Every structure is written in C-alpha cells, then in structure tokens.
Amino acid sequence: MYTRIRDLREDSDLYQKDVAKYLQCTQVCYSQYELGKRDIPTDVLIKLADFYKTSTDYLLGRTNERRPYPANK
Numbered sequence: 001m002y003t004r005i006r007d008l009r010e011d012s013d014l015y016q017k018d019v020a021k022y023l024q025c026t027q028v029c030y031s032q033y034e035l036g037k038r039d040i041p042t043d044v045l046i047k048l049a050d051f052y053k054t055s056t057d058y059l060l061g062r063t064n065e066r067r068p069y070p071a072n073k
Contacts, residue, residue: 001060002036008052009034023047 009019020030023044032038040048049056049068057063 001040002034004059004061005040005048006034008048008054012052019048019051022051 009016016030016034017027020027023030025044029038033040033044045056045059049059052059053068054066055063055068058066
C-alpha cells in the first residue's frame with residue numbers, strides 16, 4: 001500500500017507537502033504514511049482514493065484495477 005500512494009503521488013508530479021496539505025496533515029506525517037512508519041487511518045485512505053480517483057482496494061493492494069468502483073445510487 002505504501003509504495004502505491006508514493007507511486008500515485010510521483011505519477012501526478014506532486015510533492016509530499018502538496019498531498020499533506022490536501023489531507024490537512026504535516027509533510028512529516030504524510031512521509032511516515034509513505035514509508036509505512038505510520039498506519040493510514042480509514043478516513044485518510046478514503047480521501048487518498050478520492051484524490052487519485054481510484055479505489056481503496058487499489059491502494060490496499062487488493063486489486064490491480066486502478067479505476068474506481070461505480071458510485072452507489
């Protein structure tokens with residue numbers, strides 16, 4: 001999971017501070033998410049999935065399908 005969030009950030013040409021600002025946390029906190037030194041809370045995981053327009057399952061490594069699931073009606 002940790003490498004996926006780093007790869008998505010780098011693919012988007014963003015800095016850690018950019019994503020940290022979106023998540024309303026510090027760059028150090030976000031860096032610890034990417035390094036696996038800090039568990040990612042569920043609400044943050046959902047925000048990351050929304051930010052990168054993917055699913056939480058993709059971020060967690062449960063699927064290799066990057067497209068998000070269809071929205072519930």
